[in-house]
Amino acid sequence: MSTETTTIGAVQNRNPARRGLLTLLIDWNIYIMLAALIVASAVLSEHFLTLQNIYNLLRQLAPLALVSIGMLLVVLTGGIDLSVGSVAAIGGMVVAMAMPALPIEGGAALILCVLAAMACGTLLGAVNGILVAGFGMASFVATLAMMTMARGIAYMLSNGQPVRFPRELPTAQILTAFGAKGVPGLGTPWPIVAALLIIVLFVVLLRCTSWGRLTVATGSNETAVRLAGLPVWRYKLLAYTICGGLSALAGVMVTARTSVGTPVTGVGLELDAIAACVIGGALLSGGKGTVVQTMVGVLILGLIGNIMNLMSVPAYPQQIIKGVIIILAVLLQGMGASAKRRV
Amino acid sequence: MERLQMQGIAKEFGGIAALRGAAFSARSGEVHALMGENGAGKSTLMKILAGAYDHQGGEIRINGAPAEIRSPQDALRRGVSVIYQEFSLARHLSVAENILLERLGRDFWLDRRGMERRAAELLADMGFPEVNPRAFAGDLPVAMQQVVEICKALSRDCSILVLDEPTAVLTAHETEKLFALVRRLRDRGVCVIYISHRLDEIFALCDRVTVLKDGATVGTWETATLDHDSLTRLMIGRELSDFFPARQTNLGPVALEVRGLTTPLVQNVSFSVRRGEVVGIGGLVGAGRTEVLRAIFGADPATGELRLNGQQQVIRSPGDAIRAGIGLVPEDRKQQGVLLDLPILTNAMLTPVNPHLGLFGILRGGRERAAAQGLRERLRLKAASLEAEAGTLSGGNQQKVALMKSLVSRCEILLLDEPTRGVDVGAKVEIYRVINELAATGAAVVMVSSEMLELIGMCDRVLVMRAGHVAGELSGPTLTEEGIIELAMGRDNVH
Ligand SMILES: Nc1ncnc2c1ncn2[C@@H]1O[C@H](COP(=O)(O)OP(=O)(O)OP(=O)(O)O)[C@@H](O)[C@H]1O
Numbered sequence: 073m074s075t076e077t078t079t080i081g082a083v084q085n086r087n088p089a090r091r092g093l094l095t096l097l098i099d100w101n102i103y104i105m106l107a108a109l110i111v112a113s114a115v116l117s118e119h120f121l122t123l124q125n126i127y128n129l130l131r132q133l134a135p136l137a138l139v140s141i142g143m144l145l146v147v148l149t150g151g152i153d154l155s156v157g158s159v160a161a162i163g164g165m166v167v168a169m170a171m172p173a174l175p176i177e178g179g180a181a182l183i184l185c186v187l188a189a190m191a192c193g194t195l196l197g198a199v200n201g202i203l204v205a206g207f208g209m210a211s212f213v214a215t216l217a218m219m220t221m222a223r224g225i226a227y228m229l230s231n232g233q234p235v236r237f238p239r240e241l242p243t244a245q246i247l248t249a250f251g252a253k254g255v256p257g258l259g260t261p262w263p264i265v266a267a268l269l270i271i272v273l274f275v276v277l278l279r280c281t282s283w284g285r286l287t288v289a290t291g292s293n294e295t296a297v298r299l300a301g302l303p304v305w306r307y308k309l310l311a312y313t314i315c316g317g318l319s320a321l322a323g324v325m326v327t328a329r330t331s332v333g334t335p336v337t338g339v340g341l342e343l344d345a346i347a348a349c350v351i352g353g354a355l356l357s358g359g360k361g362t363v364v365q366t367m368v369g370v371l372i373l374g375l376i377g378n379i380m381n382l383m384s385v386p387a388y389p390q391q392i393i394k395g396v397i398i399i400l401a402v403l404l405q406g407m408g409a410s411a412k413r414r415v
Numbered sequence: 416m417e418r419l420q421m422q423g424i425a426k427e428f429g430g431i432a433a434l435r436g437a438a439f440s441a442r443s444g445e446v447h448a449l450m451g452e453n454g455a456g457k458s459t460l461m462k463i464l465a466g467a468y469d470h471q472g473g474e475i476r477i478n479g480a481p482a483e484i485r486s487p488q489d490a491l492r493r494g495v496s497v498i499y500q501e502f503s504l505a506r507h508l509s510v511a512e513n514i515l516l517e518r519l520g521r522d523f524w525l526d527r528r529g530m531e532r533r534a535a536e537l538l539a540d541m542g543f544p545e546v547n548p549r550a551f552a553g554d555l556p557v558a559m560q561q562v563v564e565i566c567k568a569l570s571r572d573c574s575i576l577v578l579d580e581p582t583a584v585l586t587a588h589e590t591e592k593l594f595a596l597v598r599r600l601r602d603r604g605v606c607v608i609y610i611s612h613r614l615d616e617i618f619a620l621c622d623r624v625t626v627l628k629d630g631a632t633v634g635t636w637e638t639a640t641l642d643h644d645s646l647t648r649l650m651i652g653r654e655l656s657d658f659f660p661a662r663q664t665n666l667g668p669v670a671l672e673v674r675g676l677t678t679p680l681v682q683n684v685s686f687s688v689r690r691g692e693v694v695g696i697g698g699l700v701g702a703g704r705t706e707v708l709r710a711i712f713g714a715d716p717a718t719g720e721l722r723l724n725g726q727q728q729v730i731r732s733p734g735d736a737i738r739a740g741i742g743l744v745p746e747d748r749k750q751q752g753v754l755l756d757l758p759i760l761t762n763a764m765l766t767p768v769n770p771h772l773g774l775f776g777i778l779r780g781g782r783e784r785a786a787a788q789g790l791r792e793r794l795r796l797k798a799a800s801l802e803a804e805a806g807t808l809s810g811g812n813q814q815k816v817a818l819m820k821s822l823v824s825r826c827e828i829l830l831l832d833e834p835t836r837g838v839d840v841g842a843k844v845e846i847y848r849v850i851n852e853l854a855a856t857g858a859a860v861v862m863v864s865s866e867m868l869e870l871i872g873m874c875d876r877v878l879v880m881r882a883g884h885v886a887g888e889l890s891g892p893t894l895t896e897e898g899i900i901e902l903a904m905g906r907d908n909v910h
C-alpha cells in the first residue's frame with residue numbers, strides 16, 4: 073500500500089509526540105507491556121523487586137538473550153534458524169567435556185574450552201549458512217535438518233548421559249563461579265555482565281556499521297543488494313555463523329549455572345528465541361527488527377514465566393498464556409502498522 | 416565511435432528464447448532509445464549488460480575492447496549503471512542508504528550523517544530537494560521511489576546509463592526534470608540508453624532508435640528520419656489506423672455518484688459517472704487521484720456519500736465494492752495488482768464476482784480458460800502459456816494480467832488507475848478498445864492517467880485534481896493539454 077504524503081517521506085509521522093494517544097500506545101506497545109508486567113510482578117510478590125530476585129531472573133534469561141540476538145541476525149536477512157537449541161546443547165557439552173581433558177588448568181584453560189565450544193557452534197552455524205547462502209536451500213529446511221543432527225551429536229558425545237566434571241578442578245571452579253557468583257563489590261552475576269557486553273556489542277554493530285545495515289538490506293530486498301554488486305551470500309553466511317557461535321556460548325552459560333553439561337539443554341529454545349524476535353517487532357520476512365526491542369521481547373517472555381510461577385500457575389496453562397501473549401503482541405504491531413499507513 | 420557494442424546476444428528462460436542473437440550499439444554523448452513491444456526483450460538485454468543475467472551467446476564490447484560481464488560488479492566496474500524497470504529499493508532502509516548502497520559495501524563504520532548529506536546533494540542536484548534522505552524508502556510515494564532509484568544510478572560515476580521506463584510513474588513536471596538531467600549527462604559524454612513506451616518522449620529526447628522484435632534486432636535509425644507512424648510500424652509490424660478508436664457515446668442513467676468524498680489526502684470530491692461514460696481524472700502525481708479511486712473502492716477509510724444507481728450505498732471494504740459491481744485496477748501492479756508467484760490464469764480469475772464460477776463456487780476450468788485465452792489474444796499478452804507465473808512476464812505484460820482480472824469480472828463500474836502504464840502502443844490501442852466496448856455495454860468507467868493525450872483521446876469528461884481537490888472539469892472543446900496543465904498546476908476553473 074503506497075501512501076502519498078504531501079511532505080515527501082514525512083519523518084514527522086514517526087515522531088510519536090505528534091500522533092494520537094492510541095497510535096502512541098501501539099507504537100510503544102512492547103515497552104508498555106514490559107512495564108505492565110513489571111508492575112504486576114511487583115504487586116503479586118513483595119520479593120519481586122529485590123535485587124536478588126531480579127538478578128536471578130536475568131541470569132536465567134542470559135542464554136536466551138544471546139540466542140535471540142543470533143536469531144535476530146538470521147531473521148533480519150529473511151531466514152530462520154531452528155538449530156539454535158541443539159547447537160547450545162553441543163556448546164554446553166563440549167565445554168564440560170573439554171575441561172577435564174585439557175592438560176593445563178586455570179583461567180587460560182577455561183578460555184580455551186569456551187573457545188572450543190564456540191568454535192563448534194560457529195562451525196555448525198557456518199554449515200547452515202553455506203546450505204542457505206551457497207546452495208540456496210530454504211533456511212527452514214536446512215536448519216531443521218541441522219536441529220536434529222546437532223541434537224543427535226549432543227546425545228552421542230556422552231551416550232546420552234549428562235557430563236559431570238570434577239568440581240575440584242580449578243578450571244571448573246572458575247566456570248561454576250562465573251555461573252554462581254557476582255562481580256566483586258557490585259554483586260551483579262557474571263552471566264548478566266557478559267550478556268550485557270554482547271548486547272551492547274551487537275547494538276553497535278547493527279546500528280553503526282555498514283555490515284549491520286547491509287544485513288538489514290539483504291532481508292529487505294536481496295535483489296537490490298545483489299544488483300549493487302555486493303555479496304549477498306556473505307551477509308547471510310555471517311548471520312548464521314554468528315548465530316551458531318552465540319548459541320554455543322549460551323550453552324556454556326547454562327553449563328556454568330547448572331555445573332553439568334546435558335544433551336537435553338535448549339530443547340524448545342528456538343521457539344523462545346523466535347518469539348522474542350517477533351514480540352520485539354521483527355518481521356520474519358526480513359528487514360525489520362532491532363536488538364534492543366528483541367531484548368525487551370526476551371524480558372517479556374521471562375517475566376510472563378516469572379509471574380505465572382509466582383501465581384503458581386501449572387506448566388501447561390503457562391504455555392497457553394505464553395502463546396496468547398505472542399499473538400497479542402503481533403496483533404498490536406499489525407494495528408500499529410495500519411494506523412501509520414492512514415496518517 | 417561506438418561506446419557500447421553488443422553482438423549476437425542470446426538468452427533463454429527455461430527453454431524459451433527471450434533473446435535470439437540481438438545486436439545493439441550506442442555512442443557516447445547520445446541518448447539512444449531501445450524500443451519494442453512488451454516482451455520483446457528490452458529489459459532482458461539491458462539486464463545482461465548490467466550483469467544481472469548471464470547470457471548464453473554473443474559478445475559485449477565497451478570502447479571497442481571485449482568486456483566480460485558476468486556479474487553486477489563487472490558491469491559497475493566498467494561504468495554501466497542501470498535503473499531497473501522493477502524497483503530495486505530496500506523498503507526498510509533510508510533513502511540515503513538506498514542511494515549509497517554500494518558505499519555501505521566499502522566502509523566499515525556507517526557514516527550516517529555524511530551519507531545523508533551526500534544524498535541530499537544528489538537529490539537537490541536532480542531537482543528534488545524535497546525528498547527527505549532520512550525517510551524510509553518504502554514510505555515514499557511511487558514517483559519519489561523512482562526518483563531515489565534514478566539518484567542511486569547517478570551516485571555512481573557511470574559512462575553508460577540505462578533507464579528502463581523511468582517515466583512510467585512520473586508526471587509531466589517530474590519527467591521534464593528528468594529530461595533536463597539526461598540531456599546534461601549526454602552533453603557530458605555519457606552514453607544514455609532509454610527505454611519507454613511513450614513515443615513522444617522518444618522524439619523529444621532521443622538521438623537514435625533501435626527496435627527489438629521477438630528477441631532480435633530490427634534495426635537502428637536516426638530519430639529525425641522517423642515519425643510516430645513509421646516507428647509504430649517498425650515495432651508492431653503493422654499499421655495502426657486510429658490510435659484512439661472511435662466510440663459511440665451512449666449515455667445512460669447515473670451509475671456512480673460521489674458526494675463530498677474526504678480522506679486525509681482528499682477534500683470534498685464530488686462527481687458522477689453515467690452508464691456508458693468514460694470519465695478521466697488528471698493531475699499531478701500526489702494530487703490525490705489514486706486516493707479517490709481507493710476510497711471509492713473501500714480500500715482506504717473515507718467520509719462522504721456514495722450512490723450507486725441512485726441508491727445510497729455503504730462500502731467498507733474492497734469485498735463490499737466488488738459485490739456492488741465496482742472493480743479497481745490499481746496503480747502499483749507489483750504490490751497490489753498481480754500475484755507474481757501464481758500462474759496467469761489464477762491471477763486473471765482472482766475476483767469474487769467471477770462469472771465463470773459454477774454452482775457452489777466450483778471453478779469451471781474450461782470456461783475460465785476460454786475467457787482468459789480470449790483476452791490474452793486481444794491484449795497480445797506475450798507468455799509461454801496461461802500457466803506461466805506472472806512474475807516471469809515482462810513489465811508490460813504484467814500490467815495486462817492486472818487488467819484481465821477486472822475485465823473478466825464484468826464490473827458495472829470500473830476504476831482504472833493508470834491502465835496503460837508500461838504497455839506498448841499496439842496493446843494500448845487494444846486496451847482502449849476493450850474499455851470502449853465495456854462502456855458501450857453500459858459500464859461506467861473512471862480512469863486516472865498521467866498521459867494527457869490518453870485522457871483527451873479516451874474520455875468524455877476529465878476532472879483535474881490538484882492538492883487533494885477537484886480543480887475543475889473539462890470536456891468537449893475545453894478538453895485540451897493546455898487546459899489540463901493549467902488546472903493541474905494552479906488556477907481553479909469555477910463553473
Ligand atoms: N525471469 C524470467 N523468467 C522467465 N521468463 C522471463 C524472465 N524474464 C523475462 N522473461 C521473458 O523474456 C521475454 C522478454 O522479457 P523482457 O522483460 O525483456 O521484455 P521487455 O521488452 O522489457 O518488455 P516490457 O516492455 O513489457 O517491459 C518475455 O517473454 C518474458 O516473459
Ligand SMILES: [Mg+2]
Nearest residue numbers: 458500809810
Ligand atoms: Mg521491460
